[in-house]
Amino acid sequence: MTATAGPGNIRERRRGQTRAEILQAAWRLCERDGIAGLSLRELASEVGMRAPSLYTYFASKAAIYDEMFAAGYRELEAIEADLEVDPDDPVGTLAASIEAFIDFCCASVARFQLMFTRAIPGWEPSSEAYAVSVASYERSVEPFMRLGIDEQRHFDLLTALTSGLASQQLANDPDGDRWRRLSREAAEMYMTHVTHERKGS
Amino acid sequence: MTATAGPGNIRERRRGQTRAEILQAAWRLCERDGIAGLSLRELASEVGMRAPSLYTYFASKAAIYDEMFAAGYRELEAIEADLEVDPDDPVGTLAASIEAFIDFCCASVARFQLMFTRAIPGWEPSSEAYAVSVASYERSVEPFMRLGIDEQRHFDLLTALTSGLASQQLANDPDGDRWRRLSREAAEMYMTHVTHERKGS
DNA sequence: CTGACACGCTGAACAGCGTTAGGAAAAACT
DNA sequence: AGTTTTTCCTAACGCTGTTCAGCGTGTCAG
Numbered sequence: 001m002t003a004t005a006g007p008g009n010i011r012e013r014r015r016g017q018t019r020a021e022i023l024q025a026a027w028r029l030c031e032r033d034g035i036a037g038l039s040l041r042e043l044a045s046e047v048g049m050r051a052p053s054l055y056t057y058f059a060s061k062a063a064i065y066d067e068m069f070a071a072g073y074r075e076l077e078a079i080e081a082d083l084e085v086d087p088d089d090p091v092g093t094l095a096a097s098i099e100a101f102i103d104f105c106c107a108s109v110a111r112f113q114l115m116f117t118r119a120i121p122g123w124e125p126s127s128e129a130y131a132v133s134v135a136s137y138e139r140s141v142e143p144f145m146r147l148g149i150d151e152q153r154h155f156d157l158l159t160a161l162t163s164g165l166a167s168q169q170l171a172n173d174p175d176g177d178r179w180r181r182l183s184r185e186a187a188e189m190y191m192t193h194v195t196h197e198r199k200g201s
Numbered sequence: 202m203t204a205t206a207g208p209g210n211i212r213e214r215r216r217g218q219t220r221a222e223i224l225q226a227a228w229r230l231c232e233r234d235g236i237a238g239l240s241l242r243e244l245a246s247e248v249g250m251r252a253p254s255l256y257t258y259f260a261s262k263a264a265i266y267d268e269m270f271a272a273g274y275r276e277l278e279a280i281e282a283d284l285e286v287d288p289d290d291p292v293g294t295l296a297a298s299i300e301a302f303i304d305f306c307c308a309s310v311a312r313f314q315l316m317f318t319r320a321i322p323g324w325e326p327s328s329e330a331y332a333v334s335v336a337s338y339e340r341s342v343e344p345f346m347r348l349g350i351d352e353q354r355h356f357d358l359l360t361a362l363t364s365g366l367a368s369q370q371l372a373n374d375p376d377g378d379r380w381r382r383l384s385r386e387a388a389e390m391y392m393t394h395v396t397h398e399r400k401g402s
Numbered sequence: 403c404t405g406a407c408a409c410g411c412t413g414a415a416c417a418g419c420g421t422t423a424g425g426a427a428a429a430a431c432t
Numbered sequence: 433a434g435t436t437t438t439t440c441c442t443a444a445c446g447c448t449g450t451t452c453a454g455c456g457t458g459t460c461a462g
Contacts (some may be wrong), residue, residue, distance in 0.1 A: 040450085156379060242422090
């Protein structure tokens with residue numbers, strides 16, 4: 001007997017497929033109308049249902065956002081895992097990391113709104129979804145440790161700088177690279193600062 | 202005859218007062234429920250009316266947000282006008298400016314959401330309100346010119362850094378100072394970078 | 403193979419939202 | 433005092449997320 005056999009298995013698989021299909025349609029609609037513009041009636045019709053039927057797959061609209069939120073952080077983690085850390089070129093490594101983050105944000109405005117802004121009135125990630133984001137954050141800290149960024153306040157400064165570049169890029173020049181092209185300069189500025197402080201103290 | 206006399210004047214004054222009263226109540230409710238949580242029925246009841254009566258004073262809910270948005274930038278401009286520029290202490294001047302901006306943002310979460318995030322689904326400032334924000338931005342550039350920040354990309358970098366610090370502060374430590382206390386460090390980092398680049402080029 | 407149970411899905415409905423229409427009351431002007 | 437203009441109301445429209453009761457069907461055990 002296989003581990004996936006047994007009663008209820010067929011139904012569970014169908015359920016999972018339908019859930020995935022709903023989430024996929026949700027991303028599509030959010031990309032078009034903004035993350036807060038999602039309508040359950042329209043989402044349902046997109047997958048051939050009526051709105052109340054969605055409640056057999058998700059407890060609420062907030063639960064849908066929850067799954068999308070967690071998925072976003074899983075995607076971000078995947079991208080960060082692909083980044084190569086070169087201890088001999090901290091500036092280059094950091095610049096690439098910043099650029100990758102900005103690209104990640106620009107690739108999906110809806111995803112950016114969901115993950116990093118409070119664009120959905122009344123919604124905030126559940127503790128389960130929030131845990132995924134915290135885990136992603138903690139995993140992203142580790143590579144920078146190897147570059148000599150070991151103090152919390154140094155990492156906070158980097159977080160502010162990176163997120164600031166990304167949010168300015170998206171808000172004021174969504175189709176250009178006015179802030180993205182500052183990645184290398186920002187990395188140089190930041191690494192110089194951290195290095196000098198380490199020598200001085 | 203005075204300049205304010207004549208027919209229609211009493212009405213205009215009453216109208217202006219009522220408008221101001223409505224806006225005041227709107228800020229109060231937004232502070233409580235978030236900028237996107239504003240309900241016209243509740244706002245109306247707060248000033249002793251029913252929802253449709255608000256349309257006598259504002260063309261739409263978006264128009265109310267518009268006035269609040271412009272008012273926010275006028276307040277920011279007032280704060281920036283009070284900042285003293287000391288050409289002999291660029292780092293101190295910059296640090297004070299960053300701190301003042303963070304304080305401004307923390308003083309009213311609703312105002313921050315309205316001015317700097319897209320927290321209201323489907324709303325964006327009208328061209329009139331947007332013009333106020335652009336004027337405020339341009340006026341804020343001038344003092345930094347005197348500190349030697351004269352290139353657009355240098356100013357863009359500063360914008361990203363400042364807004365990044367503020368947004369991280371509000372999102373992750375709204376009642377503390379985890380990012381606010383990095384203002385001086387950020388100012389040093391930034392000024393060192395700009396100065397060195399000017400010498401090098 | 404069949405009876406029973408559970409699941410997927412439905413229309414109807416509820417309370418809320420921003421907004422519009424039309425009419426009544428009140429205030430201001432002539 | 434009469435006329436005009438402004439202010440405010442109720443009712444309603446179409447939208448939102450969500451709940452409920454019921455209907456049919458697919459899945460399972462005997």
